[in-house]
Amino acid sequence: MRGRLFLWVPLALFAFIAGVAGYMLTQEKDEFVESAMIGQPLPDFALKPAFVGLPGAARSDLVGGKPRLLNIWASWCLPCIAEAPQLEALQAQGVEIVGIAIRDRPEDVASFLTRYGNPYSRIGADDISEVQLAIGSSGVPETFVIDAAGVIRYQHIGDIRPEHVPGLLAELEKAK
Amino acid sequence: MIRAIVLIFAALLAVPALAQDTMPPAPYAYNQLEDPRLEAEAAALMGTLRCLKCQSQSIADSDAPMAGDMRHQVRTRILAGESPEHIRAWLIARYGDYVSYNPTISASTWPLFAVPVLLILIVAAVLLRRLGKHRGDESGAA
Numbered sequence: 001m002r003g004r005l006f007l008w009v010p011l012a013l014f015a016f017i018a019g020v021a022g023y024m025l026t027q028e029k030d031e032f033v034e035s036a037m038i039g040q041p042l043p044d045f046a047l048k049p050a051f052v053g054l055p056g057a058a059r060s061d062l063v064g065g066k067p068r069l070l071n072i073w074a075s076w077c078l079p080c081i082a083e084a085p086q087l088e089a090l091q092a093q094g095v096e097i098v099g100i101a102i103r104d105r106p107e108d109v110a111s112f113l114t115r116y117g118n119p120y121s122r123i124g125a126d127d128i129s130e131v132q133l134a135i136g137s138s139g140v141p142e143t144f145v146i147d148a149a150g151v152i153r154y155q156h157i158g159d160i161r162p163e164h165v166p167g168l169l170a171e172l173e174k175a176k
Numbered sequence: 177m178i179r180a181i182v183l184i185f186a187a188l189l190a191v192p193a194l195a196q197d198t199m200p201p202a203p204y205a206y207n208q209l210e211d212p213r214l215e216a217e218a219a220a221l222m223g224t225l226r227c228l229k230c231q232s233q234s235i236a237d238s239d240a241p242m243a244g245d246m247r248h249q250v251r252t253r254i255l256a257g258e259s260p261e262h263i264r265a266w267l268i269a270r271y272g273d274y275v276s277y278n279p280t281i282s283a284s285t286w287p288l289f290a291v292p293v294l295l296i297l298i299v300a301a302v303l304l305r306r307l308g309k310h311r312g313d314e315s316g317a318a
Contacts, residue, residue, distance in 0.1 A: 033228050036272045076197045103197035103241055128202035129245035136270035138228035138242070 032157045035136030035144075042070075042150045043134040047124025050099070051106040053113070057098050057124030063150035067175035069095055069168070070144040071120070072132055074102045075112035077140040079159035086160040087119035095172060099123035100131055102140055143168070147175035197241055204251035205244030218251045221260040224277045225250070225267065234277060 037043075046058035055061075062068050071087060073080040091097055099120040101109050109123065126132055135144065135152065145154035145168070154171040156164060209215040219236065225246065227238035235243040235250070246267075253263050267275045273282060281289055 031231065033231075033271055033274060036268070036270055040269075074197060103199040103245075105199065127199060128248055129242055130249065132242075133246065133249055133267075133270065138271065 033138040034157070035138075035152070035155045037136040037152050038155055040152055042146055042152055043131075045124075045131045045134065047100065047126055047131060050101040050104060050123040050125040051109040051113075053110060054118075054120060055122045057100060057122045059150065061122055062098055062146045063148070065148055066096070067145055067147045067153070067172045069097045069172070070135075070146050071097050071099050072102060072135075072137050072140055072142045072144075073099060074104050074140045075108040076104070077102075080112075080141045081116055083141055083159035083161070084116035084119070086162060086165055088117050089162075089165055090160075090168065091119040093169065095169075096121050100126050102126050102129055102132055145171045145175050199241070201241065201244045202248035204248040206247075207251075209251055209255055214254050215251075217260055218247075218254045221254075221263060222247055222250050225264070226275050226277055228271065228275065 042059055042062060044059045047056050049056040062070060069090065073083075087097055097119050099122070101123055104125060104127075106125075109125075113120075124131070137144075137155075139157070141159055143156040143160060144152055147153050153175040154168075156168060160168065209218060222236040223234050225235045227233045227235045227240055227243040227246070229240040229242045230238050233243070235246045250263055253266075254260065258266075264276055264278070273280065273285065279285060279288065
């Protein structure tokens with residue numbers, strides 16, 4: 001009898017694996033690649049201005065005094081339009097936001113800011129995504145919390161929706 | 177009539193909503209390194225790095241702008257004398273093991289390597305027991 005039961009083990013295993021596979025097929029796939037740089041110091045960089053209206057951005061602009069937001073965005077990125085009001089709301093609450101424009105043209109940056117508002121204190125132009133790669137960001141928009149010591153403390157992937165603002169403010173508070 | 181034709185052509189030419197940039201690719205995105213030995217090193221590495229925008233392709237296979245920027249990073253770093261494994265480690269430090277198609281033994285991947293070894297050991301044990309028993313029976317019968 002014991003031998004008979006043992007024969008069912010492979011079938012049970014197969015049913016279990018098929019069940020897991022079936023279950024996973026119904027789950028939403030998470031396409032986000034999280035940065036492994038959380039808790040690491042922000043890498044050194046110095047980017048030229050993304051357009052004539054604002055200075056460029058360097059690591060030293062994000063270090064010292066208070067935590068800041070580092071927003072990775074682009075004028076060609078549609079979700080960046082969606083998050084523009086939330087960035088303005090954050091700025092209105094006294095948050096300094098440094099922008100990095102990925103693969104962007106100065107005239108496009110300028111017209112984006114005219115149309116959707118400018119919440120940035122400075123914007124660096126990252127024409128070959130080098131800073132984006134250096135901080136482990138895999139798309140636009142992404143927003144990082146950088147503390148006063150220059151350590152990356154938090155990463156928000158995707159556009160900032162109204163419901164994300166309190167969470168970001170809390171992360172900024174935590175980074176103080 | 178002419179107006180209709182012009183309109184149809186205009187409709188055909190209409191550009192879909194911008195989803196990608198219009199900037200030129202990074203210098204080494206589509207240009208090979210001069211030194212064929214270095215280029216071979218870079219190509220071998222690029223074939224085993226995951227494109228982050230198109231996650232089922234390597235950066236060597238992908239035409240995504242970000243994959244081009246990653247190829248530029250790989251080629252300029254190879255040119256600067258970095259070893260391919262050093263560049264891989266640099267990317268893994270930023271994106272985790274996920275960015276590499278070259279599996280390594282780590283805290284989360286060791287079962288992948290351990291399970292086959294375990295299965296082989298179990299099979300070997302079962303076979304030894306069975307065959308050993310057989311031989312024992314035969315010698316017992318003889």
